[in-house]
Structure formats: C-alpha cells, structure tokens
Amino acid sequence: MRRARPRRRSSARGASPVSRPGARAYSERVDSAGTTNDRDTVINQVTTAPLDLAAHVVAVSTGSCGAVVTFIGQVRDHDPDAAGPVTGLDYSAHPDAGRILSEIVARVSREFPEVNLAVSHRIGHLDVGxxxxxxxxxxxxxxxxxxxxxxxVETVKLEVPIWKKQYEVDGSTAWVGLT
Structure with a gap:
C-alpha cells in the first residue's frame, strides 16, 4: 500500500525561496526604473544565515534555461600570508552592503538580460568549510x-563593502583582503 505524500505548502505569491531569520531575499527582479519584470524569483542577500546552493539553483532555473552555472566561495584552512593554519573568518559588512549588492545584481542583469541571477554573501563567524x-x-x-x-562574482568581490578577520590556530588574528 502506497502512502500518500504530504502536500507541500504553497507559499504566498512573491514569497522568497529563502525564509530564514536575518535573511534578506528579494522575490521580484526590479529594473532601474523600479518596476518588476517577468523573471522568476531571484535571491539577492547579505545574511547571517547559512547559505543554500540548492535554493539559488531553484531561484534561477526556468523551463527555458538549458544551463545553470554556480559558484561557491568557502572558508579555506590556509592563507599564504598566515603563520599557520586558518581556523575561521569573521565577515563584517557596511550597512549599505545589501543595497550595493542589489545594485550590482541590477547592473549585471542589464548587461546580461537573458540570464537569471541569484547571489548571497554571508556575514558573521564562519568556520573552515x-x-x-x-x-x-x-x-x-x-x-x-x-x-x-x-x-x-568578480563585481561582488570588488565592490561590496564586506571585510574579513582571519583566525589562526595559534590564536592570532589579522584583517585580510583589505585593499
């Protein structure tokens, strides 16, 4: 006897695919005039919540998309300038980081109008991996x-005001990636 699958709750129209405390997600793409277009839901956020690659893929995928490209930047256990192994990073952001990230997404969307985009940057303490x-x-x-x-990715890394404090195994710390 087959068991009935529970029904998935449908979200309200325009609801974000991300619903975590502290996450800022935008459910409609906004063009430079401030109006929405017909693209599917995108994620565009600076957040303290763990990031979800699958949610980003779902947010950009449509029936007309034959290609989905993803990028993951993760905390690594080494840095060429560190005296020893790296144990974690503290990411901090300027209060305008979310607005700047949104502007970047809008700009890249105008440059690539046939591409659906989603991006998230995490802040707070992150461990290796x-x-x-x-x-x-x-x-x-x-x-x-x-x-x-x-x-x-390159524009986010270059323009969004997010900084990182690196922790090493010996207890020392250093601000890294500052230009």
Whole structure:
C-alpha cells in the first residue's frame, strides 16, 4: 500500500525561496526604473544565515534555461600570508552592503538580460568549510551563463563593502583582503 505524500505548502505569491531569520531575499527582479519584470524569483542577500546552493539553483532555473552555472566561495584552512593554519573568518559588512549588492545584481542583469541571477554573501563567524558566497546564473546557453556568473562574482568581490578577520590556530588574528 502506497502512502500518500504530504502536500507541500504553497507559499504566498512573491514569497522568497529563502525564509530564514536575518535573511534578506528579494522575490521580484526590479529594473532601474523600479518596476518588476517577468523573471522568476531571484535571491539577492547579505545574511547571517547559512547559505543554500540548492535554493539559488531553484531561484534561477526556468523551463527555458538549458544551463545553470554556480559558484561557491568557502572558508579555506590556509592563507599564504598566515603563520599557520586558518581556523575561521569573521565577515563584517557596511550597512549599505545589501543595497550595493542589489545594485550590482541590477547592473549585471542589464548587461546580461537573458540570464537569471541569484547571489548571497554571508556575514558573521564562519568556520573552515562554511559557505561565504554563493552565486547562480541560468540561461538558455552555457557560455553567457558562465560569463554572467563570473562577472557577478568578480563585481561582488570588488565592490561590496564586506571585510574579513582571519583566525589562526595559534590564536592570532589579522584583517585580510583589505585593499
């Protein structure tokens, strides 16, 4: 005898695929004029919550997308300038980081109008292996999806005011990645 599968609760129209405390997610894409277009839900957030790659893939995927490109930036256990192994990072952000991230997504979306984008950057304390940055780009074809994802990640890393304090195994700390 087969058991009936429980019904999935449907979310309210426009509800975000991410529903974690502290997460800021945007359920509609907004163009430069402040109006929404017909693209599917995107994730665009600076958050203290753990990042979910699968949610980003779902947010950008549509029936017309033949390619989904993802990027994960995770905390590593070493740094060439560290005296010893790295144990974690504290990410902190300027209060405008979320707004700047949104502006970057809008700009990259204008440059690649055929690509759906999603991106999240985590702040707070992260241990080795934790996800710090997740991005996804989906399009009908892979070349443009790869290009858009790379542009998104590189621009986020360059322009979003997020800093990291590195912790080493000996207890020492250093601010890294400052330019």
């Amino acid at each position: 934790d996800l710090a940055l997740v991005a996804a780009a989906a399009s009908a074809h892979r070349a443009v999806a790869f290009e858009a994802c790379e542009r998104l």
